[in-house]
Amino acid sequence: MRGVVTLHADGLSKDFGERSALRDVSFEVSEGERVAVIGPNGAGKTTLLSLLAGLQRATAGTVSRPPEEIGWVPQQAALYRRLSIRENLRLFARLERVADPDAAVDRALELTGLADRAKDELSTLSGGNQQRVNIAIGLLADPPVLLLDEPSSSLDPRQRAVLWDFIDGLAAGGTAVIFATHEIDEAQRHADRILVLGDGELIFTGTAAELHAAGGDDDLVVAFVRVLEAQGH
């Protein structure tokens, strides 16, 4: 059951010269809802997230919240490798103008489970732990909406499980989570709703069960491909 709408994207389009990367995409996300954005390569997933995050300016359309109110976790860890975990967190907490930066840093360390390594330089952490810090930074300002671009792509299965527990916990706490992924299984398991993009167009919005039904197959990957094909993609 969907709750109060916390983010509304209306008619988002993005052109790069002659090429149209995203065309008239509209959707809403509610508090505590987990939304997966899936689609083949070049479908416009990262473009959509970068418009929502304010990294790029939309050619047309609007987003109901300003970038400052949306947490952003890029695919590659956007961190300073020569700084420690605590120094990275403190820097971004200050830049986010968090009321109590030290408290926010302690909370983030607790969330990531890396408090005992707070003084370690980031370059000494594994890819999975770097990604946890990367996500923690996106959450420092306690945003109502969190965007994640393929958050599990660089992680091993065990680290993925820890990551998704973490994200599911955030959603349970009321944070709306929008993530782009190539992993259809992850979308099925961890998303309340799936947005399917094909060639920059939003061609499906619904739950995993509804995608099964639309594709006419019990296998969600097969169903996904059939939906794409049915739309001429």
Add this chain to the structure above:
Amino acid sequence: MRWLLLKDLQILRRSPLLIGLLVVYPVVISLLIGFALSRGPDKPKIAFVNEVPELQQTINVGGDQIDIASYSDRLFERVDPVPAATREEALQMVEDGEVLGALIIPEDAGRKLQTAVALGGSAEKPTVEVLYDASGPLQGQLVESLVDSTLAEANVAIGERITEVSAGYLNILLDGGSFSLLGQDFDILGLAEAERILGRQAAQLPAGSTERAELERIRRFAELAVENLDFSDEILSSISNPIDVKETPVGSSGGTTLESFAVSASVVFSLMFVCVLLAAGMLALEREEHAYGRLVRGLVSRGKLLAEKVLLAALCALPVGLVMLVVVALLADLDWGRAPLWTVGVLATGLAFGALGVAIGAVAREVRAASLLAFGLSLPIAFLALVPAGTVADPLYEVIRVVSAAFPFKPSLLAMDAALNETGDMWPSVLHLLGLTAAYGVLARVALRRFG
């Protein structure tokens, strides 16, 4: 291996910045050098004023006429003389930068040289005046060394000629012979022969007679004269500088010596590398670490990010520049009272080079590319800024002047020189640097929008 080679070539083809550095850069530098070599004057331009009246162009040394003008030809072998009618005209040419310096032979030069020769070098020597462009010490040093060496050659040549003529007469005085004066021929006995005659005459007189004793005294005198005049060639050759030189600097930096200038140059070179590399590298690092996107999506504006890097460069320039100057001041003669101006100069220099650095960092996305570009761009521009006026062709120098004004090295050098050596007003250069800081800041902002 060929596939690897092909791959690398494909990568190169798709890296316009790298191609620019590897191909366009050496081509541009080669063109500049080639242009300079092919179009530049072989000799520096020197204005030449000869105020000596026509009749005094030659001097008389014991009846031999020496043409002074023929010795000026030696100077013209090394410089490109630009005739000027008066000292004022020559001065104006130096001030306007048309010539690197001016050589002025005053009206009384011929007369004084004639007197000096007649009195064996004891009279007042003639003095030629050299005006040189002192707006930069390199110009002054160039003209000074050029004129000094050439005049030294002329001095030696004139001195040799005088010595040669005088030595001829001394030889006649010693050994006897004949010479002409005012159309009359004179036959000279010579001291050596006189000594021998006197010796013979004295030997015929009775021993102990008063006449013999007096003749002996005269013979002894002749003998001593012969022995001592044998060294006269060497004494004459010591009169090797019949002409004096008066040097007059023209321009605002008249007080800068090459040593003082070297201090300013070394500080500016150091600050250039520190600031440009630091600002370019740190901005490129934001993108290399993928933090740039996170920062500019609302945490920090692009303008503030650039300003922070420029400020970082200027703040790092401060200890680097001041430590250098303090060390130099401990070893050399720097005026501690001007330390506040050193600080202003270093800060302005740091800001301008920092701004150039962020412009480079905004174009280059990687730290290594930024460093390479920073080195590649800074070094030749710094060297261009040191090219003295008058040493290359005028159109090329105009290009060099414009390029130098568009980059921070030259104004930094002028500002630091003024701050260290009291060579003029440093504030125009400081304003120039602040203007360049703003201009490169804008360029960096545009580049971030384009390449960010």
